[in-house]
Amino acid sequence: YIYQVPLEFIPGLGPKTYEKLLARFGTEMYVLHQATEEELKQSIGEKLAKLIILARRGELSIQAGGGGKYGKIASE
Numbered sequence: 001y002i003y004q005v006p007l008e009f010i011p012g013l014g015p016k017t018y019e020k021l022l023a024r025f026g027t028e029m030y031v032l033h034q035a036t037e038e039e040l041k042q043s044i045g046e047k048l049a050k051l052i053i054l055a056r057r058g059e060l061s062i063q064a065g066g067g068g069k070y071g072k073i074a075s076e
Contacts (some may be wrong), residue, residue, distance in 0.1 A: 004032050005055040
């Protein structure tokens with residue numbers, strides 16, 4: 001089983017950036033699991049690339065949810 005964080009949950013990654021990633025890499029699964037860090041940096045910059053790589057490794061800080069609210073990714 002592979003845990004994954006949807007791109008839409010990555011802080012700072014909005015609809016335009018999402019579409020840019022899909023235009024370059026084809027699918028969200030490719031971005032999340034196969035695009036290299038260097039490819040991501042070239043497309044969206046170092047900060048967002050780092051967050052995607054951390055998500056891939058399961059190393060993102062996640063703030064717990066509660067009381068009917070989802071948790072969220074800490075942007076560090």
